[in-house]
Amino acid sequence: MNTIPIWVYILVMALVTYFIRAVPFVLFRRRIQSRFIRSLLYYMPYAVLSAMTIPAIFSSTGSIFSACAGFLAATVLGLMKKSLLTVAIAACAAAFITDLIIVFI
Amino acid sequence: MNTSPPRLTFYKGLLDGIPIALGYFSVSFGFGIQAAAGNLPSVTAALLSLTNVTSAGQLAGLKIILEHGPLIELIIAEFIINIRYALMSISLTQKLENTFKTPQRMLCAFAMTDEIFAVAASQKEHIRPKYFYGLMLLPIIGWVVGTFSGAVAGNILPASVQDAMGIALYAMFLAIILPPSTGNHPIAIAVIASALISVLIAYLPMLSFISTGFSIVISAIIASVLAALFFPVKDEIQEGEENA
Known part of the structure; x- marks a missing residue:
């Protein structure tokens, strides 16, 4: 039987997460000279979020249909440059309504 | 409409943080529901959110905690899932005003999330510590309060609503990456x-x-x-x- 208290798990998680964020943030002082590295850092966050979203978003709701509806709503509103909140609510609403409709089909 | 470039004040940071905070509230509400479903006390769930402030990492961590998994698995999982923050941190150092000394950096690094990074990185000016403080304040509050609310009250919500809220986080990611992609x-x-x-x-x-x-x-x-x-x-x- 494992007897590690929950607070130890939470502390370990918090420390790992904090050090990953803080060590590079504190240590990198100089402007990076390499144009390639600067380009890499410029594109990286967008690429990370993209890989996190696709394909995971398609299994994030009650069914693939509601997930597609939510994805479509978020994509259209995102391309229209709506706020984070608007896009998130619209996607949830689209997914919610789609799953409601599916029940009746 | 004000056409002059907005100064990156604490107040501007607060304003920019509002949509993130509201989004975090809804996303962390879902996390609170899952924590409560695993019999984690509400306060513990809120503490987890306050100390970590990360969506994907907390979700993976919660699973390992509920399974009483080994700490080494937790460390490896958190490291891999959160390594993107290191990339974001390095990326943002290139945009910092020189008033960012070690203490300011240590404080702000705590709130280096996908959304806070994206909003800070998309500013046209150099980032000032006060702007970042404003930007991180409300999202952290939203994240913790949302977790607690979800853990306390989440079970009242019908499953259909909980299912639909699962997409909120990903929709926010799309809202971050699509606008810059168009231009x-x-x-x-x-x-x-x-x-x-x-x-x-x-x-x-x-x-x-x-x-x-x-x-x-x-x-x-x-x-x-x-x-x-x-x-x-x-x-x-x-x-x-x-x-x-």
Whole structure:
């Protein structure tokens, strides 16, 4: 039987997460000279979020249909440059309504 | 309408943080529901959110906690899922005003989330500590209060609502990456390439041994290397050159 208290798990998680964020943030002082590295850092966050979203978003709701509806709503509103909140609510609403409709089909 | 460039004040940071805070409230509400479903006390769930402030990492961590998994698994999982923050942190150091000393950096690093990074990185000016304090304050509150509310009251919500809220986080990610993609085709190419590689890893049987955490890292690195090779960026902030 494992007897590690929950607070130890939470502390370990918090420390790992904090050090990953803080060590590079504190240590990198100089402007990076390499144009390639600067380009890499410029594109990286967008690429990370993209890989996190696709394909995971398609299994994030009650069914693939509601997930597609939510994805479509978020994509259209995102391309229209709506706020984070608007896009998130619209996607949830689209997914919610789609799953409601599916029940009746 | 005010057409002069907005100064990056504490107040502007607070305002920019409002949509993130509201989004975090709804997303962390879902996390609170899951924590309560695993019999984690509400206060413990809120403490978890306060000390970590990370969506994907907390979700993976919660699973390991509820399974009483080994600490080494927790450490490896958190490291792989959160390594993107290191990339974001390095990226943002290139945009910091020189008033960012070690204490300011140590404090702000705590709140380096996908959304806070994206909003800070998309500013046209150098980032000042006060702006970042304003930007991080409400999202952290929203994240913790949302978790607590979800853990306390989440079970009242019907399953259909909980299911629909599962997409909120991903919708927010799309809302971050799509607007810059429309005005900047190299970003669009990086975004599409990363998504394609991620899909290939998820669905090609020969690549199915790669875990989700690794898949994100591999997709992002290949896509950004390609984008950096074919579309190297110009200097956006010229005055930064003088400090180099």
